[in-house]
Amino acid sequence: MMIASGQARYDGTRAPMADLLLLLAYGFGFWLTLGLAAYWGGRGFYSVWFPAAGLRLALLWHAGPRLTPAIAAVEIVVNLIMGRFNPGSPDLAMTLWGILRPVLAYGGVVAVIRWLASGRRAGVLAPPMPFSLAAVAAPGIAAFSALPEALLRPDRTAVESVQDIMISLTAFAVGDLLGVLIIAPPFLWLAETISQRRNGMIAALRECVIRGSATLEVGLLLAGGIATTWLLNRIGLGSQPMPLILAVAWIGLRFGRFPVWAALTIVSLLILPETAGAFSTIDRLHLHLDLATVVVVGYLAGSYCDAQKQARTDIERRDRLLFQAERLKTLRSMSVAVIHEISQPLSTLAIEAKHLHEITDGADNEIMRSAALVDRKAATLSNLVRRLRRFGGAAVDEPSALPVSALIESVAAIATPEARDHGASLKIGPINPDLVVFAQEVELSQALMNLLRNAIHAANDGQVQLTGEKQGKSVRIMVTNRVGTSHHAKAGMGVGALVAQAIVEAHGGHLEKAKIQDGIASASIILPLAGDDI
Amino acid sequence: MNAKEPKVYVVDDDADLGATVARLLCRHGFSAQSFLDPVRLLDIYAPAPAACIVTDVMMDDLDGFGFADRVRVTDPAVAIIFMTAWPTTANAVDSVRRHGGIDYLEKPLDEARLLAAVSEGVDWSVRKRQQLARTATLSPREREVFDLLVQGHSNKVIAAMLELSPKTVEDHRASIISKTGANGLAQLIALASLD
Known part of the structure; x- marks a missing residue:
């Protein structure tokens, strides 16, 4: 499975240099996406589309929750460089906690889901379920963890009423969710490809390109969904997500996560710029909730399709094993027959070779060595045939x-x-x-x-x-x-x-x-x- | 062929293997002869009984177990060793429990085990023949008394079981001791235990 296999390959022995490079790349990416998110910022929150969350989850999922402290440190440094907080501020502790809290929430969610998806529990959380669960749970838990601070220190978040707090937290969760579902998958696919894993991004892309008809179908469905949404908006029905939901659900169910991710990215790129600028917070949040609905439905449909594909692949492999088992049964019958045919002449050869070895003792050195060699080889062959028969025998031996x-x-x-x-x-x-x-x-x-x-x-x-x-x-x-x-x-x-x-x-x-x-x-x-x- | 050497017959539908096993046994002090067809051996067996027969299990017309059953009717004192290229647990058990085999050898043959089994078979056969010879002269009534004696019954109990007087049983017992050459009940039991 594309994303979930990332958790299996982590073995705790990653080189420190590789970790350092990953963290440096993450710092740069975090800086870039944090700046980008500011375009969609609102009152009391960064943004209603927070791509940095996607980077964070991708790194944690790829490298493991052990990087949580390092990621927190990187985020503090980036925030400092960007001048988002003053180190001399009396509220420094609370500010730092505000930065640390979502990182810890993400790290905790990844750790718990990895634990749930390991060992004997793995059967319950089959791929791509673990990543999907983390993608949904991490933004929710991170937003929920901000509730005490929002209630106790409303001055820090610049929100006053309960309604504002709920709007703020919803935006937080929706922003993170969109960021995670749009940004994390391609990075994880990329990591898969670099690690030469199966079903990598390039492989998926190649498959998509090769299947031209599928690409055409995806394009038509998406264009139809976008055009219908635009038309409904033009005739005064407002922004209706239903045509896009139908389109991405269709694409996801038919072609899996990669094509639907591409479609969702296009939809996001079309909608998000529209939400920047002179929008009221409520209208902006409304649009983002619609977008989040489209993205979640599309991603779930894609995940379901991939799970189905994986199940079919597993069944095919199991079938191949069954065919192999049938072949082995035939091979066993053949080997038993061969053993029987060999046993008769081999008995003769072994006895005669041993006799020859005995009677040539003291004879010419060459003759003696040859006779000894023939005797030894016949004895080895006899042992091999007995061992083969024991393994090929249908009857189970007694303890x-x-x-x-x-x-x-x-x-x-x-x-x-x-x-x-x-x-x-x-x-x-x-x-x-x-x-x-x-x-x-x-x-x-x-x-x-x-x-x-x-x-x-x-x-x-x-x-x-x-x-x-x-x-x-x-x-x-x-x-x-x-x-x-x-x-x-x-x-x-x-x-x-x-x-x-x-x-x-x-x-x-x-x-x-x-x-x-x-x-x-x-x-x-x-x-x-x-x-x-x- | 030396008359003092224990006689062993080898039966196998693979002529080469039969001859090889017979030659091997000859080299180890047995008077061995191989047979391709078990029926042919049955035809000539009665006037020339052997101490031991080494026979293949799977053969054309008559398999090793059938052959063992028929040869044992003629000679209950011959030791039989089975060899097979198709060993199964069921056949291994049957070969000893139902067909009175001394051993059940798988091919390719383990030479040391074959020689040990044949030696053991020959010893068993010698003791069995001696026992048969010593009890062969018993009358039917003495045989009945002998069978009950070796089961541990007292003269009184035997007399009651056979509806004889204790004195008659005592006479039969003395006669049995005399004919078999045994010097007590322990030796009689040892004589019977060879069955």
Whole structure:
């Protein structure tokens, strides 16, 4: 998902220099948009269109809520440079609090929504829901947080009556909402593109350009909506948002967020200049509320369309997995047949090779070495065929006492060729041979194999480590690998990890999913130890 | 073929594998002979019984389990070892519980396990033949008394169960001890436990 994936890629290891550059760019952008907002300013508030809010949310969403204090500092500096407050003023504390408050509100909302959209709660807040929620909640919470100050210190905001306070706060919320929905998405798409994420802005634009008919449809719908609104206004019905709402809803539902964002930007660029100048605050707010209605409807429609597209993509990927599963079933049948055919001659070869090896002991050195090599290769091949049969067998083996070292050794033997194909190497840590678990070997091998496969695919330096150690009455089998700062989930449904989790839980253990700490990702299988090892 | 060497038959529809296993066994002190067709072996088995038979499970006309059932009718003292390229848990259990197998080996064969299983089978067969020989001369009534004795019943209980006098049971018991060469109840139980 375009915007929401931004939260997944943040790993807490961003370089300080990158943060500094982002904050510098933000300072410049904040200065520019704050000046721009002054054109639509009103009594007691900056503006009813506040693009700086969009920049703020985009940066917080992209880099994470940890940048909240730094963003607050930047905003204070910019306000100071622009002469918006006097450092020597007796009200300095209140002024600074007035600057800090919305930043803290935005940072808090982003932190809460990121938390809600992480871990097991992620299923409830599927993309693009988290960003949409933040885009709506942050302006509302920020405006609401200004209420105590507006009530206690009306002199500071230059509003006197309750009506004025409500108008002021509504304008605050609407201005931020418009700023967020118009400004934040393109910056996040841009960040996606720079990070070479899928569905980036350029990709979306390319898709739009390629689909000329779609672009024509968007243009006609938007032109129709604008023309109808203008016509209604000309015949004396005032500014009616309904034709534009219908147009952007249609565009959003048909084509998703990017086209609707483009349409909303055009609408905003047409309407906002009209609201600057000699407008009364009420009329200006009225127009902005109409515009906000159009923008929210359009954005929701676009989000719904994108969610539908994502759902369809997920279903298609799931279907492909099902096809793959069917192919694997066929492959299994074929491999079982091949194993059977190989087993007969291989038995003969292995026995004869061993005999040859024995009788050539003491013979010519070349003959002896050749015989030993043939014997060893036949034995290796026999072991491979037995291992293949155990994995290909339909029947589930009975649980038995299984040394962890044997499990790790057998899984490593299976995983090593796959690791080699991906340019990775597998390191096995020292494992106490006395650690024993009660398990179904094939199932547990499959679980461990799935974790190893994920690690092999994710390891950016090609190093994957497999260790096993005692932890109280349990054993921890851990797969670790290093990931880069730009780590993000690779293509896949996470089925491997889910299967591993189900297997491990069926064995009375649990799976600790990948944690990224100092660039190291790890996944651990924790299983109860069997017998005397406890 | 040395008459003192334990006789082992190998049955497999893969002639090369059968011959290889037979040669392997010969090298380890057994008198082994391979057969391609289990029916052919059944035809010649009665006059030349073996201590052990190593047989494939999946064969053309007669599978390994069917062959084991038929050969056991002829010779209850032959040890049977199954080998297969299609191992399943169900067949592994059946091979021992229903068809009296000593072991169930998967192909490619583990040589050490094959040799260990054949040695164990031959030992079992020798003991089984001795037991059969020692109990073969028992009369039907003595056989009944023998079966109840090894189950731990006293002379009185056996007499009541078979509607005999305790004195008659005592006589049968003395005769059983004499014919089998056992020197007490413990040895009789050991003799019976080989079943």
